[in-house]
Amino acid sequence: MKSIRNHLSLVIALLSILFSIQIFNIVDRSVMAYKKNLSTNYSLVVVSNMTLNNKEIADADSNIDSMTELSPDNVIQRLNTGMSTKNMELLKHTLPKFYKVKLKHYPSPGEIESVTKNLLQNKNITKVENFSQSHDTTYKLLLLFKNVVSLFAVSIFVITTLLIFKELRIWQFKHSERMSIMALFGAPTWLRSAVLFRLAIVDALITSVIAFALFTYTAASPWVLKQFSDIGISIVIFDPIYDFLMLAGVAMFLSILLATLIVLGHKEEV
Amino acid sequence: MDKVIIASNLSLSYSNDETIINKANFSVDSGSFIFITGASGSGKSTLLKSLYGALSPKEGSLIVGGVELRNVSGSKLNFLRRHIGIVFQDYKLVKEWTIEKNIMLPLIINGYEKGVTQNQVDSLLKHVRLKHQAGKYPQELSGGEQQRVAMARALSHNPILILADEPTGNLDDYSSQLIWNLLEGANTQLKTTVIVVTHHIPEAMGVAYKHFHIEFGSIHEVN
Numbered sequence: 001m002k003s004i005r006n007h008l009s010l011v012i013a014l015l016s017i018l019f020s021i022q023i024f025n026i027v028d029r030s031v032m033a034y035k036k037n038l039s040t041n042y043s044l045v046v047v048s049n050m051t052l053n054n055k056e057i058a059d060a061d062s063n064i065d066s067m068t069e070l071s072p073d074n075v076i077q078r079l080n081t082g083m084s085t086k087n088m089e090l091l092k093h094t095l096p097k098f099y100k101v102k103l104k105h106y107p108s109p110g111e112i113e114s115v116t117k118n119l120l121q122n123k124n125i126t127k128v129e130n131f132s133q134s135h136d137t138t139y140k141l142l143l144l145f146k147n148v149v150s151l152f153a154v155s156i157f158v159i160t161t162l163l164i165f166k167e168l169r170i171w172q173f174k175h176s177e178r179m180s181i182m183a184l185f186g187a188p189t190w191l192r193s194a195v196l197f198r199l200a201i202v203d204a205l206i207t208s209v210i211a212f213a214l215f216t217y218t219a220a221s222p223w224v225l226k227q228f229s230d231i232g233i234s235i236v237i238f239d240p241i242y243d244f245l246m247l248a249g250v251a252m253f254l255s256i257l258l259a260t261l262i263v264l265g266h267k268e269e270v
Numbered sequence: 271m272d273k274v275i276i277a278s279n280l281s282l283s284y285s286n287d288e289t290i291i292n293k294a295n296f297s298v299d300s301g302s303f304i305f306i307t308g309a310s311g312s313g314k315s316t317l318l319k320s321l322y323g324a325l326s327p328k329e330g331s332l333i334v335g336g337v338e339l340r341n342v343s344g345s346k347l348n349f350l351r352r353h354i355g356i357v358f359q360d361y362k363l364v365k366e367w368t369i370e371k372n373i374m375l376p377l378i379i380n381g382y383e384k385g386v387t388q389n390q391v392d393s394l395l396k397h398v399r400l401k402h403q404a405g406k407y408p409q410e411l412s413g414g415e416q417q418r419v420a421m422a423r424a425l426s427h428n429p430i431l432i433l434a435d436e437p438t439g440n441l442d443d444y445s446s447q448l449i450w451n452l453l454e455g456a457n458t459q460l461k462t463t464v465i466v467v468t469h470h471i472p473e474a475m476g477v478a479y480k481h482f483h484i485e486f487g488s489i490h491e492v493n
Contacts, residue, residue, distance in 0.1 A: 182375065182379070187375075
């Protein structure tokens with residue numbers, strides 16, 4: 001029981017940090033996936049007097065991915081109120097050319113402005129419709145969501161770091177007597193600290209295993225999967241290799257840092 | 271005869287203000303039994319601390335086991351301490367370890383093999399009459415029993431020097447006698463140098479000893 005209590009306090013603090021990191025990861029991936037969705041649906045409309053080729057448009061701005069010509073047939077059909085075929089052909093030739101320009105990623109408002117400016121430098125392009133108003137609103141909402149979650153993750157990180165420092169003081173108190181006694185019998189620093197480092201490594205491993213189990217379960221939970229499918233995105237909630245190694249690395253680094261600080265702060269009793 | 275301790279013009283203090291031991295000169299022969307006495311606050315324990323390097327000399331020189339302790343390096347101090355057995359008045363046992371592991375500590379530090387370590391600990395537990403308590407923790411034992419564990423720990427690695435700070439201070443007669451017998455045994459059979467800080471020298475000592483007395487910061491031998 002005492003042994004479990006010894007481990008529990010650090011394990012809980014470390015687990016909270018790993019939890020906030022993984023939550024941040026999930027939100028970041030969700031935002032990226034949502035941005036990708038938006039970029040698929042988002043495009044600019046370019047109006048030109050002359051036929052444009054793909055290369056001259058792609059060269060205009062590095063953010064441009066592709067360009068497709070929009071057929072004027074729909075517009076002509078609506079104007080077709082008893083017009084002769086000859087007049088229809090004439091109208092078709094006098095109408096400007098419409099192009100749909102897709103971008104490589106979902107752009108920021110600044111990038112949209114820059115792409116628009118670069119396209120308008122082409123003398124044949126008379127108008128660029130970038131739908132900036134609705135784009136700006138979506139982009140800002142996305143940023144707000146990401147920032148709120150980041151703030152939440154940072155808050156958890158700060159609180160748990162404070163918890164870890166409190167734990168550090170308890171450890172310092174608990175281990176300093178043993179370390180002093182060992183020093184009195186000539187134990188070198190590495191031997192005096194061995195118990196502390198072993199405890200830190202064991203706690204980091206316990207935390208990593210709990211985090212692995214928790215996130216693997218969460219990632220497979222039908223309720224969680226439904227939430228993501230409802231907003232139309234599909235992301236890796238927990239990568240059992242990459243995410244596990246990253247979380248285990250953070251837990252190991254923090255607990256070893258904690259043990260190192262205790263060893264460095266230890267003063268021999270006189 | 272070889273000298274285990276040589277002090278020349280040794281001054282000790284905890285801060286720059288008050289000198290506790292002032293320009294003391296003394297030496298201790300290898301294999302001798304020494305008592306250090308003095309009134310409370312005279313500097314007995316301070317002197318003992320300086321002998322195991324917990325307090326560095328303010329002035330002069332202090333050589334213990336061939337190691338100069340003034341400005342000694344950490345590795346040299348560790349080396350010296352691995353050859354010293356210390357018995358503290360407050361026992362200084364590791365609370366979260368069993369008494370068996372406490373006795374093992376100097377053997378682990380000195381890198382003894384597991385088999386040797388276990389045999390030595392078993393033998394010492396018999397000597398201090400605590401074989402049946404091997405798996406208990408220090409706080410489960412009486413003060414006398416804890417001091418016997420501390421004594422066994424100090425003897426476990428056959429040190430060249432044993433330093434004991436009032437080892438029988440608050441003990442019952444049985445435990446006190448056991449401690450004195452062990453100290454005498456180490457001195458006569460293993461030729462270990464023993465230095466004991468105490469208020470009272472036992473009347474019936476089975477070994478020849480020297481007696482140093484500390485008064486007003488100076489150390490003198492009592493004949």
